[in-house]
Amino acid sequence: MLMNLFKFKGGVKPPTNKTQSVTLPIAVAPLPSRLVVPLHQSIGGTPRPVVQAGDKVLKGQLIGEADGWISAAVHASTSGTVLEVAMHVQPHPSGLDALCVVIEPDGKDEWIAREPLDYASLKPEEVRERLQQSGVVGLGGAVFPTHGKLTPAKTVPMDELVINGAECEPFITCDDLLMRERAEEVVRGIGIFRDLLQPKKVLIGIEDNKPEAAAAMRAAVDALKEPFLVVSVPTLYPAGGAKQLIRVLTGKEVPASKRSTDLGVQCFNVATAYTAWRAIAHGEPVVSRLVTITGNVHEPRNYEVLIGTPMDELLKLATPHPDTDGIIMGGPMMGFLVPQASVPVVKATNCLIAHADRLFPPKAPEMPCIRCGSCAEACPHELQPFEMYWFSRAKNFGKTQEYHIFDCIECGCCSFVCPSRIPLVQYFRFAKSEIWAREREKKASDGAKARFEFKQMREEREKAEKAEKLAKAAAAQAAKKAAEAAAAAAEGNAAEAEAAAPETPAVAVDAQKDAKKATIEAAMARAKAQREAVQPKNIEALKAAQQQEIDEIEARRQATHLSEAAEPAAAAPASEKTE
Amino acid sequence: MEILLAIAIMALGAVVLGAALGFASIKFKVEGDPLVEKIEAILPQTQCGQCSYPGCKPYAEAIAKGEADINKCPPGGAEGVQRLADLLGREVKPLDAEEKPKSVAIIDENTCIGCTLCIQACPVDAIVGAAKQMHTIIAPLCTGCELCLPPCPVECIRMEVIGENIDNWKWRYPVVEIKAAPLKEAA
Numbered sequence: 001m002l003m004n005l006f007k008f009k010g011g012v013k014p015p016t017n018k019t020q021s022v023t024l025p026i027a028v029a030p031l032p033s034r035l036v037v038p039l040h041q042s043i044g045g046t047p048r049p050v051v052q053a054g055d056k057v058l059k060g061q062l063i064g065e066a067d068g069w070i071s072a073a074v075h076a077s078t079s080g081t082v083l084e085v086a087m088h089v090q091p092h093p094s095g096l097d098a099l100c101v102v103i104e105p106d107g108k109d110e111w112i113a114r115e116p117l118d119y120a121s122l123k124p125e126e127v128r129e130r131l132q133q134s135g136v137v138g139l140g141g142a143v144f145p146t147h148g149k150l151t152p153a154k155t156v157p158m159d160e161l162v163i164n165g166a167e168c169e170p171f172i173t174c175d176d177l178l179m180r181e182r183a184e185e186v187v188r189g190i191g192i193f194r195d196l197l198q199p200k201k202v203l204i205g206i207e208d209n210k211p212e213a214a215a216a217m218r219a220a221v222d223a224l225k226e227p228f229l230v231v232s233v234p235t236l237y238p239a240g241g242a243k244q245l246i247r248v249l250t251g252k253e254v255p256a257s258k259r260s261t262d263l264g265v266q267c268f269n270v271a272t273a274y275t276a277w278r279a280i281a282h283g284e285p286v287v288s289r290l291v292t293i294t295g296n297v298h299e300p301r302n303y304e305v306l307i308g309t310p311m312d313e314l315l316k317l318a319t320p321h322p323d324t325d326g327i328i329m330g331g332p333m334m335g336f337l338v339p340q341a342s343v344p345v346v347k348a349t350n351c352l353i354a355h356a357d358r359l360f361p362p363k364a365p366e367m368p369c370i371r372c373g374s375c376a377e378a379c380p381h382e383l384q385p386f387e388m389y390w391f392s393r394a395k396n397f398g399k400t401q402e403y404h405i406f407d408c409i410e411c412g413c414c415s416f417v418c419p420s421r422i423p424l425v426q427y428f429r430f431a432k433s434e435i436w437a438r439e440r441e442k443k444a445s446d447g448a449k450a451r452f453e454f455k456q457m458r459e460e461r462e463k464a465e466k467a468e469k470l471a472k473a474a475a476a477q478a479a480k481k482a483a484e485a486a487a488a489a490a491e492g493n494a495a496e497a498e499a500a501a502p503e504t505p506a507v508a509v510d511a512q513k514d515a516k517k518a519t520i521e522a523a524m525a526r527a528k529a530q531r532e533a534v535q536p537k538n539i540e541a542l543k544a545a546q547q548q549e550i551d552e553i554e555a556r557r558q559a560t561h562l563s564e565a566a567e568p569a570a571a572a573p574a575s576e577k578t579e
Numbered sequence: 580m581e582i583l584l585a586i587a588i589m590a591l592g593a594v595v596l597g598a599a600l601g602f603a604s605i606k607f608k609v610e611g612d613p614l615v616e617k618i619e620a621i622l623p624q625t626q627c628g629q630c631s632y633p634g635c636k637p638y639a640e641a642i643a644k645g646e647a648d649i650n651k652c653p654p655g656g657a658e659g660v661q662r663l664a665d666l667l668g669r670e671v672k673p674l675d676a677e678e679k680p681k682s683v684a685i686i687d688e689n690t691c692i693g694c695t696l697c698i699q700a701c702p703v704d705a706i707v708g709a710a711k712q713m714h715t716i717i718a719p720l721c722t723g724c725e726l727c728l729p730p731c732p733v734e735c736i737r738m739e740v741i742g743e744n745i746d747n748w749k750w751r752y753p754v755v756e757i758k759a760a761p762l763k764e765a766a
Contacts, residue, residue, distance in 0.1 A: 040745070094748040393754060426753040433749040440747070445624035448722050451703040452626045452634065 003231055006251040008244045010380040011236040012413045014170050014333065016209060021173045021292050021300035026181055028304045029291075029317060035077050035103040035308035036088050036344040037063065042137040043144045044070035049101060055082045060112045060285050063101045066132055072145040073135045075285040076103055077306035079110040091311070091329050091346055095339030103308065114283035124150075124196050127280065134279035135286040135347075140164055140240070140269030141330070143348045146276060149266060150196045159264035160250050161199040163190055163273060165206040165213065166233060166240035169331030172351040174290035175270050177302045179206070179213035182274060183220035189273030190228060192280060197266055201229065203249045204270075207239055208232040237333065238411040242267045244380050256407045271350075291345060293318040295328070295353035305345050311352055312341035318354070326355035333412040367420035375414035375424060381407050385414035385424050392431035397438070400431045408432075470515035477522030484529045486557065490550050615643045621662045623654045626702035627724030629676065634702070642667070650675045654723070682723045682738040688713050690735035697727035697736060 040046040047064030051057060057076040064074030080103045087097035119127050128147040137143045152158050167175040179186060194202055204221075206214045211232075218230045233239055233248050243254045246265050254260045260267060271290065278284045287307055294300035297318035305314060311327050328335045329349055337355060345352075375385035384403055391399040405428055414424040542550070619639040630651035632638040641647035642663070649663040650672040657674055664671040686697070686706075693711040705721045708714030716736075727736050741747075 090745060092745055092748075093750075094743075094745060096743060096745050096748055098745050395752075423753055426750070429750040430752055437747065437749055441623070444719075444722075445622075447720065448624040448626065448703045449619075449635070451705075451720065452624070455702065455704050 003229065004251075005231070005233065006248050008239075008247045008380050009382050010378045010413060011238065011244075012378050012416050013235070014237055014416060016235070017171045017294070018173050018176070018209065021171070021294040021302060022176060024299070024301045026177050026290060026302045026304055027317075029306070029309060029314060031078060031105045031107060031109065032306070032309045032313045033105075034083070034310070035080075035105065035306060036100045036310065037074060037077060037103065037308035038088070038090055038098055038100045038344060038346055039064040039074055040098055041074060041143060041307070041347045042072045042135075043142065044068060044072070044148075046099070047071060047074050049085045049099065051076075051082050051085065051101060053082055053084045056080075057082060057103060058110050058112045060114065060287055062133075062285075066145075069132075070145055070148050071132075072137050072147075073133050073285070074101075075135055075287050076101070077287040077308050078103065078105045079108050080105040089340050089343050091338050091343040091349065093336045093339070100308075100344070111284075116283050117280050119192055119195070119280045127192065127196060131276060131279060133285070134275075136272065136276050136279050137286070137347055138269055139271035139275065139289060139347060139350070140242075141334075141348055141350065146268070146272055149261075149268070150193065152197050153261050153264075156262060156264045158197050158199040158261075158266065159201065160246075160266075161190075161194060161197055161202045162242075162246055162249055162260075162265060162267040163193075163202065163204040163228075163270060164240060164242065164245055164267055165204055165210075165217070165270040166245055167210070168207060168235070168237045168240035169333055169351075170237070171294050171353055172292050172331050173294075174292045174302050174350050176210045176213045177292075178271055178274060178290055179210070180216045183213075183216040184224065185277045186270050186274045187217065187220045187224050187226060187228065188281065189275070189277030190268075191224070191226060192276050193266075193268055193273060194226075194228075199264075199266070202227070204228055204230045205233045205239075205245050205249050206230065207235045209235045237413065238380055238409070241380065241409055241411060243409070256404055286347060289345075289347060289349070291349055292351040293354075294351065296321045296324045296356040296359050297354045305349075307347060308344045310342045310344055311338060311349075314345060315341070315352060315354060320354040321356065323356045323358060324354040325357070328353040328355050328360075332360065333416065334410060363423070364421055366422050369420055369422060372419060374417045374419065378413040378417040380411060380413060381409065383408060385428075388431070389422060389424050389427050392427040395431075395434070397431055397435050400428075401435065405431055405435075467515055470519065474515070474518035474522055477518075477525055481522075481525035481529065482557070483554075484525075486553065487550075490546075490553065612640075612643055615639050617666055618642050618663065621655070621659060621666065622652060623659065623722070625654045625722035625724045627654060627722070627726060629653050629724075648672065648675065653678060654681075680740045682740045683718050683721045684716050684723065684725070684727055684736050685718075685739050686714055686716055687735040687737070688715060690733050692733055692735075694732060696730040696732065700726045700730045702726060 039049060045067030048067055049063065050065050051063045057063060058079045059076060061076045062073055063076050063082075066073045083102040083104050085099065085101050088100040088102070089095060090098045117130065122130070128150055131147040131150070132145060136146045138146060165175055165179055167173070190202060190204070204217055206217065214230055214232055221228045221230060231249060233245070238244055239248060242260065246260055246267060247253055250265060252263050252265060254263060254265075275286050275289075279286070288304050289307065290302050291305045291314070292300070292302050293315060297315070297320045299318050301318060303314065303317065311329075315324075315327060326337045327341055329338050329352060330336065331351055332353065335351070335353065369386055369389060371386055373386065376383070379385055388400050388403045388405050388408070391397070391403065392405075408428050410425050410429060412425050415422070418424060615636070619636055622635040622639055624635050626634045628634065630638045630647070632641055632647070638647060638652065642649060649667065649669055650660050652659055653674060653676040656678050660674060661671055663669070691713050693708060693713060695708065695710050695714070697714060698706045698708060702724060703720060703722055705717050706714055706727065707717060723738065725738060728738070
């Protein structure tokens with residue numbers, strides 16, 4: 001098991017605080033009084049609710065249908081009655097509401113009919129669809145729908161599949177316990193990913209502060225006779241970042257604008273592999289996950305928790321100390337204080353830390369930046385946080401982008417080392433969300449401009465077409481009128497009939513000037529023609545010579561009218577434009 | 580003789596350079612006024628006409644000509660004025676109107692009689708419907724210009740403020756400004 005490992009730049013070594021919560025095995029959290037299951041729990045489209053208040057649901061029943069390809073389904077975490085589909089506060093730093101399905105458990109915890117599948121007999125696309133339908137998402141924290149990452153790139157051969165069991169963030173031990181206790185199912189899940197992606201190598205990276213987990217994984221890999229490599233990586237925060245772990249295990253550095261798949265590497269979390277295996281081989285959608293409950297509590301421990309469990313109810317299981325004054329979701333480096341203790345556990349919740357000033361003393365006030373450069377040394381992405389800080393603070397967002405603010409993974413190393421205690425990550429988050437908002441606005445205004453211009457163009461065109469049509473109609477009417485008049489006059493005097501001809505251009509000019517007037521005139525001409533039609537005509541019983549004369553005149557007139565009718569039609573659009 | 584040669588050389592140089600400049604002026608001719616485009620890029624493209632010009636482009640042209648002030652665009656807000664001032668090197672002025680929060684038009688579909696007047700009024704084609712059929716607003720395309728409100732004969736259109744939600748929420752500026760405590764009144 002000798003393998004050449006690589007290093008990433010920077011990184012910090014905060015106290016790990018992991019030993020508190022690994023002494024006890026995983027426990028199953030009891031059913032809560034009610035479950036609030038948010039519909040939007042993964043990256044991508046918001047699932048559409050498919051249940052309504054009053055519906056009876058079973059554990060694992062679909063309650064939110066995936067909307068689009070990058071979106072994952074959401075399921076009822078237990079059996080019971082849907083109380084409402086309404087807006088509730090989310091475990092999100094904003095403290096804003098989003099659509100949730102509230103379920104009152106009936107206590108039976110009755111599953112839907114679970115259909116185990118033999119994935120070897122399925123086509124890859126069927127496996128991917130099953131994963132989407134089962135709501136399998138990346139449980140490492142990014143909650144990207146897993147099926148979206150399981151299509152091998154056509155152009156780049158898949159070299160390495162990296163399985164992330166590093167779990168570098170302090171306090172969190174849920175992946176550690178998962179690997180210790182359920183290593184076999186994790187390895188089987190990795191087998192699914194391997195079969196779909198066909199990589200040359202499978203590397204399982206585990207930080208060397210988790211020897212039990214690594215040993216359990218090695219035993220499971222050997223037992224299942226899989227050629228996977230379990231690699232202990234040095235404990236250094238943030239070794240569990242996807243790009244950092246890829247760097248450590250493969251030596252490949254993923255460029256800023258590219259994805260790891262462009263270099264033939266794909267990365268999954270161990271818990272994702274576990275849920276994928278449960279979804280395929282047991283037909284169980286993601287309705288629960290492991291959550292570490294630690295911090296200011298008597299009995300830190302890992303629990304298997306139903307998605308939607310209110311955090312305050314969950315925290316009580318570990319009996320928090322009386323001075324607990326908040327809950328941090330995630331670790332101390334990247335986590336945030338939840339806006340309300342009653343917010344639900346979601347798929348991204350890997351750890352709840354009971355907060356107390358004793359444990360996390362309030363930060364001393366921010367001091368001016370002294371340009372010591374410690375943050376740049378600590379940054380695992382080799383950015384220059386002090387520069388980005390200046391420009392974020394000055395709201396010079398263009399400059400922050402020049403310093404590659406979007407490569408920042410908000411790991412918090414820079415804030416951790418800053419001697420002036422500047423909350424650098426806060427500044428970067430602020431700058432990023434401002435830039436996103438501006439881009440959204442720009443896109444919206446560009447779209448509005450394009451539609452406005454198109455509308456103007458369309459209106460011009462419609463006006464021109466209408467005028468053209470009217471002019472044509474007027475010309476046709478004038479021709480008809482002239483024909484009638486000529487026919488009427490033909491009997492008496494041929495010369496008179498010819499005199500009627502110059503009348504036509506005048507009518508056409510009128511049409512050009514005023515289409516409406518032309519229509520009226522045309523209508524009048526029609527009425528006149530009708531009147532004439534009633535009166536006896538003097539063109540009955542003609543002599544052969546007279547008939548011939550009329551025909552000649554008709555032919556001549558037709559020739560002239562055709563050219564005259566075409567003229568106003570061509571002239572009409574030009575006149576519209578000059579208006 | 581030498582002076583003639585010198586003059587000839589200078590004249591030749593002038594002709595060559597003149598030809599080069601003339602060629603460049605044709606070859607690299609700038610179509611339109613780039614300033615208008617830059618101004619237009621800052622304007623929010625709501626096409627609402629609140630600046631008294633029929634659309635954002637005419638307003639941009641008026642600003643470029645120096646006919647219009649830069650503080651006439653309420654949807655752009657104070658930030659828009661600031662950006663225009665930065666671009667044009669003019670002084671920042673307070674907005675000439677009340678700044679309103681961004682909103683979206685909503686048609687009460689039960690009241691709508693299908694007259695199509697709002698469809699004709701909408702500058703950005705954000706309303707769908709047909710004569711004597713119900714109309715509805717495509718909310719993501721609506722710029723909140725309120726031009727559809729006056730033509731509606733049954734007043735079934737209302738404006739709704741777009742609130743903050745998780746998708747458009749922004750992280751707050753971490754700098755806490757130090758403000759002077761308000762002075763207590765002597766009386």
